[in-house]
Amino acid sequence: MDGLIAGDKVQGRKWIYPLIRKGQYYKWRSAISYVYLLFFFTGPFIRINGQPLLLLNVVERHFVILGQVFWPQDIFLFVLASLVFVVCVVLFTIAFGRIFCGWICPQTIFMEMVFRKVEEWVEGDANKRKKRDAGPWTNEKRLKKIIKHLLFIIISFLIANTFLAYIIGSENLIKIITEPVTMHLVGFASICIFTTVFYLVYSQVRELVCTVICPYGRLQEVMLDKHTLVVAYNDVRGEPRGKLSKNNDNLLNPKGDCVDCGLCVSVCPTGIDIRKGTQMECINCTACIDVCDEVMDKIHKPRSLIGFYSENGIRTNEKFSFNSRMKAYSGVIIVMMGVLCYFIFSRGDMDMTIMRGAGMLYQEQPGGYISNIYNAEIINKSNNNKTITIRAEDPAIKIKYIQAPGIINKGSEVKAMFFIMMPASKIHQPKTAIRLQLISDKQVVQTVSTNFVGPIND
Numbered sequence: 001m002d003g004l005i006a007g008d009k010v011q012g013r014k015w016i017y018p019l020i021r022k023g024q025y026y027k028w029r030s031a032i033s034y035v036y037l038l039f040f041f042t043g044p045f046i047r048i049n050g051q052p053l054l055l056l057n058v059v060e061r062h063f064v065i066l067g068q069v070f071w072p073q074d075i076f077l078f079v080l081a082s083l084v085f086v087v088c089v090v091l092f093t094i095a096f097g098r099i100f101c102g103w104i105c106p107q108t109i110f111m112e113m114v115f116r117k118v119e120e121w122v123e124g125d126a127n128k129r130k131k132r133d134a135g136p137w138t139n140e141k142r143l144k145k146i147i148k149h150l151l152f153i154i155i156s157f158l159i160a161n162t163f164l165a166y167i168i169g170s171e172n173l174i175k176i177i178t179e180p181v182t183m184h185l186v187g188f189a190s191i192c193i194f195t196t197v198f199y200l201v202y203s204q205v206r207e208l209v210c211t212v213i214c215p216y217g218r219l220q221e222v223m224l225d226k227h228t229l230v231v232a233y234n235d236v237r238g239e240p241r242g243k244l245s246k247n248n249d250n251l252l253n254p255k256g257d258c259v260d261c262g263l264c265v266s267v268c269p270t271g272i273d274i275r276k277g278t279q280m281e282c283i284n285c286t287a288c289i290d291v292c293d294e295v296m297d298k299i300h301k302p303r304s305l306i307g308f309y310s311e312n313g314i315r316t317n318e319k320f321s322f323n324s325r326m327k328a329y330s331g332v333i334i335v336m337m338g339v340l341c342y343f344i345f346s347r348g349d350m351d352m353t354i355m356r357g358a359g360m361l362y363q364e365q366p367g368g369y370i371s372n373i374y375n376a377e378i379i380n381k382s383n384n385n386k387t388i389t390i391r392a393e394d395p396a397i398k399i400k401y402i403q404a405p406g407i408i409n410k411g412s413e414v415k416a417m418f419f420i421m422m423p424a425s426k427i428h429q430p431k432t433a434i435r436l437q438l439i440s441d442k443q444v445v446q447t448v449s450t451n452f453v454g455p456i457n458d
Contacts, residue, residue: 015133016207016271017126019263020116023290029103033113036104041158044165044173051383056166062411068344069383071411077343084336089216091329093223097230101216102285107201107209112269112285114155115202122148126266152203153195160194207270211281221280226311227325231284233264233275233306234314241275244299257301264288264306274306349382350445352390352438362454369398369421370454376416378438380408386440390416393435393447397422420452427454 020026046053048067055064063070063078070077092100102108123129123144132141165173168187176187201209210217224230238258258275265273267287272279274288292306312318357373365371380386388405392398403417420434431451438446 014271016269017130018116018269018271018287019126019267019291020120021263021267021287021291021294023293025286025290029286030113032103033109036106036109037114040106041162044162044170052169054166055169057168059167064383065344068347069349069381069411071379071381074347074381077340077347080343081340084340087336088333090223091333093220094225094228095326095329097224097228097284098217098220098282099284101210101214101283102231105283107214108269108283108285110159111202111206115152116269118151118155119148122151149203153199156198156202157191157195159198160191163194163198164190207281210283211270217280217283224278229308229310229313229326230278231274231282231286231289231306232278232309232311232314233258234304234309235275236314236317238275238305257296257305259295259299261295263291263295267291278311347381348446349380350386350388350438350440351379351381352436352446352448353377354436354448354450356450356453364424365421368424370424370427370452371400371419371421372452372454373402373417373419374450376405376418377413378405378408378416379413380410383410385409389439390418391437391439392420393437394426396426397434422452422454424454427452427456429456430454 043053044055051064051067051069053064053066055062057063061072063074089100119129120126123132132144135141161173161177164176164187172187176184176191181188205213235256238256240256241258241260242255244259264275265271267290268274269285269287270281270283272281274282289304289306289308293303296303296305353376355375357375360373363371376390378388385407387407390399390405398421400419400421401416402419403415405414405416408414420436422432422434426432431453433449434452436448436450437444438448
């Protein structure tokens with residue numbers, strides 16, 4: 001734990017003690033975080049049409065998104081969603097930089113808005129923590145460390161339970177909690193493992209997730225250009241930096257607006273100096289903007305010495321505008337998300353594929369009927385077992401089963417084989433288009449077209 005700290009080193013690693021400054025951006029980030037945390041902890045228990053809001057059961061290959069149930073048969077939707085996600089990430093990063101990391105990423109939200117606040121509440125602000133960690137072990141220090149880490153473990157335990165609920169469902173999680181441990185050894189072990197992982201991430205690994213482990217920070221380096229909007233230091237305005245002077249030194253040696261206070265470094269959760277330019281470790285959290293604006297207010301200088309800028313904007317002193325480039329990228333993202341949503345919400349609970357028997361000719365049947373043999377594959381994408389049957393839209397056409405579909409279990413598929421028998425008097429061309437209906441609970445859930453082959457009757 002923190003007992004490994006010597007000065008500001010932890011096992012040879014520089015331990016970061018970021019100050020917290022509650023400026024305007026921090027308040028906006030906090031509001032977004034509260035909404036996110038509310039959604040995260042209530043998501044597994046919210047129901048839409050009897051289905052959870054979100055379920056990602058990888059083990060049973062059962063997924064629910066916004067009440068829509070997905071099974072392995074919907075793999076094309078996941079491929080499409082993955083493609084849309086990658087394109088959106090690339091386009092969003094090119095236009096707006098790494099703002100996702102500082103404002104929406106779960107790692108940042110839990111670290112900065114939950115664990116960091118608990119740490120400050122128990123041990124005090126960054127300066128007090130750093131001084132205490134560098135000092136000897138006292139009873140007060142031990143007590144604060146114990147309280148902090150116990151709270152960290154409790155929070156990690158809550159996160160682990162909620163995270164598991166997104167995988168196995170809230171009903172199964174409640175069973176693990178309420179029933180004897182011996183009945184759910186795997187589930188109990190999973191909670192313990194997740195709790196340990198979350199605790200270590202937020203108590204020890206911390207910013208290394210963003211600067212070392214996460215690949216997104218490295219990828220952004222190849223996606224940014226001089227037009228990308230990022231959190232940046234306006235060096236044209238700020239340099240040469242220097243302390244304020246009460247005499248006439250500023251007249252003899254003109255300085256920029258940066259007073260070299262170093263607070264932008266002190267508040268950075270990844271420990272970088274934003275004045276050195278855009279860096280891989282910057283998560284665009286805007287903490288440096290808030291603290292720099294405070295300093296500018298105190299010395300009566302304009303705000304936004306550090307702000308949202310593009311490299312081109314700093315050089316040309318252009319104010320930010322939602323330019324055509326950003327509009328185009330945003331438009332592509334909206335269109336792709338719209339297409340994905342259309343495919344998701346237009347899909348039915350049942351899916352039937354009809355194929356005429358390959359190489360089979362028509363047959364003449366008693367009573368003036370002509371028959372063709374067909375195969376059907378029916379997939380149940382709902383979360384309930386279904387009793388199904390197939391009938392022709394035209395009541396004059398009969399169906400004679402060789403293998404009836406019967407009951408189809410949730411998330412599974414069945415095959416059917418049958419004859420379609422059409423009165424010869426209705427056949428006027430070599431191929432006649434017919435429509436077959438899939439019936440479930442006395443309702444038509446899907447209609448499929450196919451061709452019927454028969455002799456031509458003049």
